Amino acid sequence: SQELEQSPQSLIVQEGKNLTINCTxxxxxxxxxxxxxxxxxxxxFLMMLQKGGEEKSHEKITAKLDEKKQQSSLHITASQPSxxxxxxxxxxxxxxxxxxxxxxxxxxxxxLP
Amino acid sequence: DTEVTQTPKHLVxxxxxxxxxxxxxxxxxxxxxxxxxxxxxxxxxxxxxxxxxxxxNESVPSRFSPECPNSSLLNLHLHALQPEDSALYLCASxxxxxxxxxxxxxxxxxxx
Numbered sequence: 670s671q672e673l674e675q676s677p678q679s680l681i682v683q684e685g686k687n688l689t690i691n692c693t694x695x696x697x698x699x700x701x702x703x704x705x706x707x708x709x710x711x712x713x714f715l716m717m718l719q720k721g722g723e724e725k726s727h728e729k730i731t732a733k734l735d736e737k738k739q740q741s742s743l744h745i746t747a748s749q750p751s752x753x754x755x756x757x758x759x760x761x762x763x764x765x766x767x768x769x770x771x772x773x774x775x776x777x778x779x780x781l782p
Numbered sequence: 783d784t785e786v787t788q789t790p791k792h793l794v795x796x797x798x799x800x801x802x803x804x805x806x807x808x809x810x811x812x813x814x815x816x817x818x819x820x821x822x823x824x825x826x827x828x829x830x831x832x833x834x835x836x837x838x839n840e841s842v843p844s845r846f847s848p849e850c851p852n853s854s855l856l857n858l859h860l861h862a863l864q865p866e867d868s869a870l871y872l873c874a875s876x877x878x879x880x881x882x883x884x885x886x887x888x889x890x891x892x893x894x
Binding site for chain 2: 773
């Protein structure tokens with residue numbers, strides 16, 4: 670089965686600082702998703718990466734998938750308190766003939782004003 | 783519009799009660815999902831419906847019974863739950879199975 674390891678587990682940064690969250694897979698990734706979750710709430714879709722070397726940006730968040738398609742990183746530039754939350758990476762996997770999403774354990778981000 | 787709605791937002795029930803969670807989307811998505819999330823853990827898949835047919839049941843106890851009355855609605859019927867079933871229950875939908883999933887805000891369930 671596909672396993673996703675996220676690092677770090679938690680991160681505390683000062684507002685304005687840059688940060689990076691990593692997601693490493695035990696198998697080749699065929700679809701890697703990044704979500705953000707506020708505590709006790711639903712997941713908000715951020716970005717999806719499929720091709721080796723792919724990079725996508727939205728506002729101050731950039732996600733990359735390495736060439737070997739086994740590692741992804743999420744980079745936040747000039748962090749703000751609104752970036753605080755839990756960041757989850759998810760991999761598209763196949764169970765029998767069905768496709769499903771398997772998540773990493775999450776990274777808890779705190780941004781200090 | 784990428785909105786998935788869930789009701790109720792909070793639910794407290796006893797172990798002998800029967801209750802239902804409801805999920806709705808109007809994006810024309812044909813795949814809908816139920817996840818269970820315990821505190822400080824990632825969501826765990828429970829059920830997947832594709833074109834209103836159950837396609838994945840991740841060995842969930844029979845006290846959880848999913849239902850998909852039409853392509854926009856997904857219910858989760860609860861009966862004789864245990865305190866360890868207390869969790870955040872998340873619904874999601876996608877264009878097709880394997881597509882990007884959009885999540886609802888969740889129902890926080892407490893079983894006493």
